[in-house]
Amino acid sequence: MSGKALPKPLSDWFAARGWTVRRHQMEMLQAAGAGRHALLTAPTGAGKTLAGFLPTLADLIEQPDFDGLHTLYISPLKALAVDVQRNLLTPIDEMELPIKVETRSGDTPANRKARQRVKPPQILLTTPESLNLLLSQEDSFTLFAKLKHVIIDEVHAFASGKRGDLLSLSLARLQQIAPDMRRAALSATVADPDDFRAWLAPYGDIDTVTHVLGEEGAPADIAIMIPETPDGDKIRVPWAGHAGVYAIPQVMEQIKANRMTLVFTNTRFLAEFIFQKLWEINEDTLPIGVHHGSLSKEARRKVENAMATGKMRALVCTASLDLGVDWGDIDCVIQMGAPKGSSRLLQRIGRANHRLDVSSKALLVPGNRFEYLEAQAALDAVNEGKRDGEPFRPGGLDVLAQHVMTCACAAPFQEDDLLDELQSSLPYSALDKDTFDRVLGFTRDGGYALKAYDKFKRLRRDGKGVWHLVHPRFATQHRLNAGIIVDAAMMNVRFKNGRNLGKVEESFAAILSPGDTFFFAGMSLELVKLDASDVIVRATKKAAMIPSYMGLRLPLTTHLSDRVRGFLTDRAGWARFPDDVREWLEMQDHRSRLPEPGELLVETFPHKGLHYMTAYSFEGWNAHQSLGMLLTRRMETRGLKPIGFVANDYALACWSMEPVTDPVPLFSADILEEEFFDWIEGSYLLKRAFREVAVISGLVDRQHPGKRKTGKQVTFSTDLIFDVLRKYEPDHLLMQAAWADARARMTDVARLGDLLDRAAGSMVHVELDRVSPLSVPVLVMIGREHVAQGATDDALLIEAEGLIEEAMRGD
Structure with a gap:
């Protein structure tokens, strides 16, 4: 293929x-x-998928007798592969190829599946996990011998x-x-193209x-929805909440x-909640649906x-549709609550219209003043073309162990040859011989x-x-159990007498x-024990120190966090904010101070007979949850008698x-060595991390031929192995991988480390x-954590109004 011109059937199809x-x-x-690899970054509606497949279609038009697998298309979602198949078949059928x-x-x-390995199609659409399973087959060398092209869609997502x-x-x-x-x-959304070029190459x-x-x-035509009364009069941006229910x-x-x-x-909780709230006022009974990952496949389809x-007419959804099926008739996208990232917002806006010449319409509904x-x-970042994304890091050792077993299932190997092959992959480019051994x-x-134990040989x-x-x-077992996605286990919350109170995700427990x-x-x-x-519990009259179970939260990106911090001290820019948001910042500036970029502001003040400490760190809810756990432990050891903590992004x-008379020692970096280590060791967190890496690495099987282990059986197996390794081989490869996961993924410890390093030289303590x-936005949440189900909001409203009045008095 020359690559300089479209074959006639393709050019005629475009013209038609x-x-x-x-x-x-x-x-x-x-x-x-030219035989080069390529990264295409283009907005939604630009025909990216067709652009990716053009070389394949051109090749196969010029070689109509091509026998074998020519192109692999890799999608992060099965649904996306199905959608692409439908869209790809249209031009193929119309050109009668x-x-x-x-x-x-x-x-x-x-x-x-069996037939595809013997007589594959010219184009196969699949997922990363299914591809790796194909590579574990003895006939993989024959299956992929003629492969010309691999297309990876939505590469930023994974x-x-x-x-x-x-x-x-x-x-x-x-x-x-x-x-x-x-x-x-x-x-459509890549923060640093060179990072992805390096990953691809x-x-x-x-x-x-x-x-x-x-x-x-x-x-994009993006606007922020400001609360209005039914008569169209502006009302205040809420002080707290993150659902945007007022709108x-x-x-x-x-x-x-x-x-x-x-x-x-x-x-997912908010998707159900917002759907119910919309349905309650759906007087015209418009067809409105809900879509999220917890629903059955049949319900989603x-x-x-x-x-x-x-x-x-409308679909309330979660990230389950961030990369999802493209529907050209969507003419408005509404984001309830803050988007948490400019790339995520752009991705969601891209679900509308799918035409380059028509602006996608989007409305943002902030839940509170910080979210405004x-x-x-996020709106500014999108307008400036700025993107954010997850940083690249060294590849997981559990994933590497799984892939080594994949290679072994396909054929015997020489370790030097395999090491060189593995090092050609960017995540494992720094893999040394000792770690590989x-x-x-x-x-x-x-x-x-x-x-x-023979079962591990x-x-x-x-x-x-x-x-x-x-x-x-062992090859049969590997193919049954390989995969990266470990289902989130749920745990029962119950009293010792057996009474069940409900379920929480294991990550919370x-x-x-x-x-x-x-x-x-x-x-x-x-908590009595796990x-x-x-989760075995008993009722207590003690205040709940840890905020209530809130489910999974999307992390606030560092990029947006930095922009929000910049707004606080850009006093000239406050003029474009709603009056009540501007007055809120002006009163804070008058009564205390606003944190400068790179500065950690810590305020201490009394309220209703207790003593409060608020730190404005802007590192996201996940990191703040971890820090709250660590700080209250340190406060306990120092005799400060902590009662609880609450956090937002x-x-x-x-x-x-x-x-707290001097917060500096509380935030010292050694908290990550002392309290953090003790917390991880004493909690279930490390065991949970170990269970994931044990499953991914293939140490523990999820299923056997004809039957699947329950989550309880898998947990029991991994807990036994964990206890053995912690006692006899604490530096085991999987213990190392579990610690890496527990530190980096589950607690946002990297952001915590940056915060604590910054605190050493940039903390400003203001006593009020x-x-x-x-x-106020974070303190208002305290009451919400402690109101029993079914209670009215009156007490909360009175408490919130009292806080607001106290905070906004100018004296």
Whole structure:
């Protein structure tokens, strides 16, 4: 293929539709013709998917007799692969091309999977996990021998995580099998293209990857919804909350005014909650649905089909549709609560219209005053073309162990050859021989403390240094259990007498230690113990020190956090804010101070006989939750008698019986070595992290032929192994991986470390005689954590109004 011109069937097809081939689509064709890898970054509606497939279609038009697998399309979502298949078949059918396109995922019938390996289609659409399973087959070398092209869609969504580690390793293996294979990645939202070029390139050589920049589309039409009365009069931006419930009547008016509206929320709970609130005032009984990851596949498909056929007026959804099915009839996207990142906002806005020449319409509904600033920050970032994203980090050792077993299942290997192959993958480019030997040792027999057990003896090395599977049954077990996504386990909250209070995600239970008090089901509860699947509690009259179970939260990106901090001291810019937001900042400036960029402001003040400390660290709810746990432990040891803490994305507030006169020692960096280590060791957190890495690495099986282990059985198995390793081999490879996960992923410890390092030289302590305006949004949450289910909001409203009046008095 020359790569300079479209074959006639393709050019005729474009002409018949009245379309012109876009510049970036031709550049993708030319890059492929030159044998180069390519990263395409282009806005939604720019025809990215077609651009990715043009080299494939052109190749197969010129080689109509091509027999074998020509192109792999990798999607982070099974639903996206199905949608792409539908859209790709249209041009193929209209051009009457003899090209077969099929999907392969966990939902594909077994007989079709078997046939695909013997007689594959020219184009196969799949996921990272299914690809890695294909590479574990003995016939993978034959299956992929003729592979010409790999297309990775929505690459930003998973490249920097463990699924990206697995895919990067799979690409390295594919490149060994088919050395001339070209890689292409597609995305609408990439913060630093060079990072992704390095991830995409063999051996991280970005010079081999052409960055194709898509044509700019019409700028998005984004507005922030300001609360209004039914008569259209402006009302105040709320002090607290993060759901934007006050705007439900306005949201319903938007639904009525548009053909089709997507209403995004940040959690599954909020999706259900907002849906119910909209339904309560849906007097016209408009067809409105809800879509999130906890719903059954059948329920999701039903609303997706209704949207695709224009039978739905609105869909309330979560990140389950961030990358999802593209529906051209959507003409408005509403974000309830702050978007938490400019790239995420852009991705969600991109679900509307799908035309470059028409502005996508979006409305942001901030839940409180800090969220108003965050919404404005996200809007500014989108308008300036600024993106944010997850940072890249070294690849997970548990993922590496799984992939080594994948390679062993496919064929015997020489370790030097495999090490070189692995190092061609960017996440493992710094993999040294010693670490690789430890991974091989673990894959061989489980390591020093476990090699006495036959069930872990999976590999052997012969006299020529070649590694082999000990028995074919280990390949069968590996294929049944391989994968990166570990289902979030739920745990029962119950009393010792067996009475069940409900379920919480294990990630919440993991942060608890015996004696901790938390709020759940309208009661203050004290943790007695955790067992395999139960959180055993007793009712207590002690105040709940830990905020109530809130489910998973999207993290606030550092990029948006920095922008919000910048707003606080940009006094000239306050003029564009609503009056009440501007007055709030002005009163804070008058009564206390506003934190300068890079500065940690800590305020202390009395309130109703207790002593409060509020730190404005802007590091996100997840990091603040961890810091709150650590600070209250340190306060306890120093005799300050802490009672509890509460956090939002912007601030953390602790309250105690004794005043904090000097906060500097509380925030010293050694808290991550002393209290953090003790907390991790004493909580369930490390065991939970170990369970995930044990499953991913293949140490513990999730299922056997014909049956699947329950979450309780898996937890029991991993807990036993964890106890053995902690006692006899604490430096085991998986213990190392579990600590890395517990520190980096589950507690945002990297952001905590940055915060504490900054605190040493930038803390400003302001002692006040009463509540400050800036502290009200976080303090208002305290009451919400302790009101029993079914109680009225009157007490909360009175308390909030009292706080606001106290904070905003000018004297």
